[in-house]
Amino acid sequence: MAASKASIPRQSPPSGGPPVSPLAVPPAWLPLAWLACAVIGLIGFGVTLTVTASTVVHTPGAPTAVATVHVAMLAFLSTAVLGASHQFGPVVAGRRLRSVTAGLITMLLWVPASWLLPFAFATRRPALLEVAGVLAGSAVCLAAWNLSGPLLRRGRGTPVLGLRLAIVFLVVTAAFGVTYAFDLHHGYFLLLPRRVLAHAHLGLIGWIGLAYVAVAEKLWPMFLLAHRPSTAAGDWAVRLVAGGVPVVAVGLLIPSEPLTSIGAGIVVAGLTAHLVSLAGVIRHRRRRMELLHAYVLTSAVMLIVAVWAAAIAGMFDVSTAVRTRAIQTEIFALTMWLGLAVIGHLHKIVPFISWSRMRAAGHTKAPNGRPLLFAHLVHAPAARAAYATAVVAAASGAAGMAGGHVLAIEICGVALAITGLIVIVNLTSGPLRIVANDRRAARAEPEPDPATTTDTPTPVAVS
Amino acid sequence: MGTPITEADIERVDAALHEVYDPEVGLDIMTMGLIYRLEAGMEKVIIDMTLTTPGCPVSDSLPEEARQAAARALDPGGDDRVNLEVVWDPPWSPEMIDDDALAELGYRRVTN
Numbered sequence: 302m303a304a305s306k307a308s309i310p311r312q313s314p315p316s317g318g319p320p321v322s323p324l325a326v327p328p329a330w331l332p333l334a335w336l337a338c339a340v341i342g343l344i345g346f347g348v349t350l351t352v353t354a355s356t357v358v359h360t361p362g363a364p365t366a367v368a369t370v371h372v373a374m375l376a377f378l379s380t381a382v383l384g385a386s387h388q389f390g391p392v393v394a395g396r397r398l399r400s401v402t403a404g405l406i407t408m409l410l411w412v413p414a415s416w417l418l419p420f421a422f423a424t425r426r427p428a429l430l431e432v433a434g435v436l437a438g439s440a441v442c443l444a445a446w447n448l449s450g451p452l453l454r455r456g457r458g459t460p461v462l463g464l465r466l467a468i469v470f471l472v473v474t475a476a477f478g479v480t481y482a483f484d485l486h487h488g489y490f491l492l493l494p495r496r497v498l499a500h501a502h503l504g505l506i507g508w509i510g511l512a513y514v515a516v517a518e519k520l521w522p523m524f525l526l527a528h529r530p531s532t533a534a535g536d537w538a539v540r541l542v543a544g545g546v547p548v549v550a551v552g553l554l555i556p557s558e559p560l561t562s563i564g565a566g567i568v569v570a571g572l573t574a575h576l577v578s579l580a581g582v583i584r585h586r587r588r589r590m591e592l593l594h595a596y597v598l599t600s601a602v603m604l605i606v607a608v609w610a611a612a613i614a615g616m617f618d619v620s621t622a623v624r625t626r627a628i629q630t631e632i633f634a635l636t637m638w639l640g641l642a643v644i645g646h647l648h649k650i651v652p653f654i655s656w657s658r659m660r661a662a663g664h665t666k667a668p669n670g671r672p673l674l675f676a677h678l679v680h681a682p683a684a685r686a687a688y689a690t691a692v693v694a695a696a697s698g699a700a701g702m703a704g705g706h707v708l709a710i711e712i713c714g715v716a717l718a719i720t721g722l723i724v725i726v727n728l729t730s731g732p733l734r735i736v737a738n739d740r741r742a743a744r745a746e747p748e749p750d751p752a753t754t755t756d757t758p759t760p761v762a763v764s
Numbered sequence: 765m766g767t768p769i770t771e772a773d774i775e776r777v778d779a780a781l782h783e784v785y786d787p788e789v790g791l792d793i794m795t796m797g798l799i800y801r802l803e804a805g806m807e808k809v810i811i812d813m814t815l816t817t818p819g820c821p822v823s824d825s826l827p828e829e830a831r832q833a834a835a836r837a838l839d840p841g842g843d844d845r846v847n848l849e850v851v852w853d854p855p856w857s858p859e860m861i862d863d864d865a866l867a868e869l870g871y872r873r874v875t876n
Contacts, residue, residue, distance in 0.1 A: 526816060528855065587858045656787050657825060672785040 307607070325391045325451070329658035331404050335384020336651060338412045339643070340725045342376030347694070347718030349419070354710040359630055363496075368423035374504055374634050375415035375437070379471075381643045382512045383411065386448055386464060388654065393519055394451035394461050397692070403447045409483035411440035418482075427485040434482030441475040444468070458534065463515020470507030477503065498628070499553040505635045506568060507546035512641055514538050514575045517597075521579065524593055524649060525586035528676035541571025565615060569608055576601055584716065592684055596645025596691070600638050603695055607634035630702040637695040640717075644691055644724060651728045652678040659732055668738045678731035687723040690716045766793025769804035769845070773838055777809050777846075778802060780837035785832050786816070793830060800851060809834060811848040814856045 349369045350357070357366045387404050391397050400402055410527070414436035421429035445468050452465040477500045484490050518535035521527065548564025551557075579601055607630075613619065614627035652675040659665075660673065667677040694716035701709030781799055782792045793799055793813070801812035811834060813827055827850050835842030 526858070528857070660825070672783075673787065674785065674790045675788045676790060 303468050309471045311595045325397045327387060327391055327398055327401055327404065329654045331408075332384050332388035332480055332654055333651065334405075335380060335387060335408055336647060337725065337729075338408065339377055339381035339384055340624040340647070340721050341379050342372065342378075342415065343640070343644070343724070344718050344721035345416070346373040346377045347716070347721060349714070350698075350717065351711050351714030354701075354707045354714060357629070357710060358705050358707050361625065363599060364425055365423045368419035368715075370501075370632070371419040371422060372416075373640075374509075375411075375418060378509050378636070378639055378643065379504075380412065380415060381647075382467075382509050383407070383444055385516065385646075385650065386444075386512065389516055389519075390461070390464060392450040393464075394454040394457045396451040396454045397446045397548075399450035403443055407440050407443045407447065410436045410443065414440060430482045430485060434713050438475055438479045438636055438722070445472050458518075459536050459539050460515045460519040463511055463518070463543065466539070466543040467508055467512035467515060470503055470511060470543075471673050474500065474504040474508050478726070488654040495553045495556050499550040501632060501665055502553070503546060503550050505632070505639070506542065507550075509639050510572075510635070511539065511542050511546070513639055514542055514571070517575070517642075518578065520646065520649075521582040521597070525582050526588045527583050527585045528587065531581075532578075534574045538571050538574035538578055541567050541574060543571075545569075545571055562615070565611065572604060572608065576604070591647050592681075592688060593649055594601075594642050596648075599688075599692055599695065600645065601640035603634045603641060603699070604638040605640060606699055607631045610634060625665075626703055626705060630699060633698050633702045637698065641691055641695060644687065644720065647724060647728065648679055648684050648687075649675075652676075652731070655728075655732045659735060664735050664739050666739075667735065673735065675737060678728075680731060683723055683727040687720050687727065690720040690723065694720060767845075768807060769843075771804070773809060773845075774802060774869055776837040777834045780833040781811075781830055784826070784833050786826065789811055789816075791861070793826070795862055796856075797862075798826075798856060799830075805847065808836065808845050808847045811846065812851045813848060814851055816856050839846075 312492075346369070349372050353365045353369045357369060360366065387398065387407075414433045417429060417434035418437060421427070421433055448464075452461055452468065454461065481492060481500075482491065490496070514535075518532065518539070522529060545564050545567030548566070549561055549568060552559075552561030552564050579597065610631035611625045614624050614631060619627070655678050656673065656675055659678075665673050666743055667673050669681045694713045696717065697709045698713030700706065701713055776796070781802070782794045784793045785791065786793060786796050786798070789796060796816075798815065799811060799813050801810060803810050811830065813830055821833065827848060831846055831848040834846045834848065838845045
């Protein structure tokens with residue numbers, strides 16, 4: 302399009318505030334390190350699920366099954382969301398983290414804790430569990446303090462509000478978990494199934510789920526270039542999920558079935574609003590659908606599966622065995638709702654972050670000599686392969702949990718591990734290839750010939 | 765009194781902006797229609813630029829890259845001869861991309 306000579310009034314952006322100050326963006330290594338650890342967590346989840354598949358089916362309360370769940374929640378999902386929050390919070394709020402160093406220390410506390418805690422569960426070592434609890438609790442406190450810098454900024458819309466509330470749920474979930482880690486010696490609180498469920502729903506829906514519901518309201522319109530007439534559905538989604546989760550948790554803890562049902566109804570209304578928001582973004586999109594949207598839509602299907610499974614467990618008069626499988630299916634489907642969303646968005650977010658870092662380091666061209674684009678940092682067929690294996694994992698895992706099929710869950714575990722391997726190789730090899738190419742090109746450049754340079758005086762021949 | 769901006773300066777800046785690419789779409793910012801105004805002021809080139817969305821991840825780097833490209837095209841002293849502002853009205857839409865690029869990218873025109 303040719304440059305217009307027409308005078309156009311200059312205005313501030315209509316929504317979302319002014320462009321982000323460069324000072325607000327944390328250094329690329331911080332979110333990238335977090336996200337790399339999260340993908341390793343995904344691989345770990347796949348491996349542990351494969352190894353513990355039989356236990357997960359037959360004795361879901363056994364320590365090794367609990368360990369597997371915690372690898373998924375801590376090493377994979379929470380690590381990914383914490384990492385994304387360290388990038389997304391400052392960028393969207395337009396205010397930097399309180400401390401980048403604190404972000405690094407948080408990661409150094411969190412990542413070991415996210416592996417140590419499942420290990421302690423699996424090997425039944427209460428002392429290790431307490432150590433992991435201290436590490437995780439410290440990391441959560443540090444993250445809450447650090448992220449409160451950007452997230453307490455007012456007037457930044459639903460995404461920041463939702464992320465702020467999600468951090469509150471993270472603190473509550475961690476306090477819950479750490480209490481039980483220390484209580485293992487004393488047994489003040491019996492680890493009743495309804496208490497475990499309260500802990501699980503606070504973490505899965507209140508912390509990770511709400512964070513995704515909130516962040517999606519920023520990312521979806523951006524990636525789909527959707528100019529929606531209204532953001533009401535997304536606004537409702539955040540408020541209803543945030544309002545419903547505490548009611549569910551209290552209802553489970555008291556216990557009060559009516560309260561749990563009311564809370565569940567509010568949460569389901571919020572998640573439905575989240576899906577309505579997704580439908581609105583897709584309807585008003587200005588770009589064709591791409592791989593990210595396949596991830597997001599498959600993730601939405603898993604959310605619907607989770608709601609149905611929860612309904613079967615909570616509303617129908619079924620046997621204990623069926624209820625147990627329904628709850629397992631619900632927890633797994635919620636995990637994959639969030640897991641698929643994380644994996645899909647990684648293929649967008651990591652190239653965004655890497656691109657800026659690479660250009661700052663002088664890598665501005667693709668191997669074909671054209672300007673470096675995001676597309677040069679991701680191998681598209683590999684990304685599609687990762688989607689295929691992730692879908693296999695989601696489908697076989699859900700079927701395995703619902704039907705009690707060990708083999709299906711083993712397939713799910715292997716598929717998850719393969720997905721993680723593909724993702725990490727794909728997202729790291731793209732930038733490395735560009736860097737290697739630039740180094741080769743630099744080595745291949747001939748040394749300047751002093752005789753041909755204009756700055757150097759040409760020697761005068763002496764006869 | 766500085767050097768006045770000439771038509772030749774504008775043409776050089778126009779060409780320079782054709783070399784600044786949107787890193788996600790892979791089109792230059794002129795073809796994308798992100799440059800709303802490019803004209804000669806008294807002593808500066810005036811550029812009004814937008815971004816695809818306010819939350820665009822390159823909202824820092826792309827305008828700065830465009831400003832630097834324009835400044836290089838105006839050397840010497842180009843840094844002081846460019847006045848680039850990011851504007852948001854009217855909001856950018858794919859209609860601002862030229863037809864061939866639009867079809868190639870698979871963007872959708874608004875029909876309602």
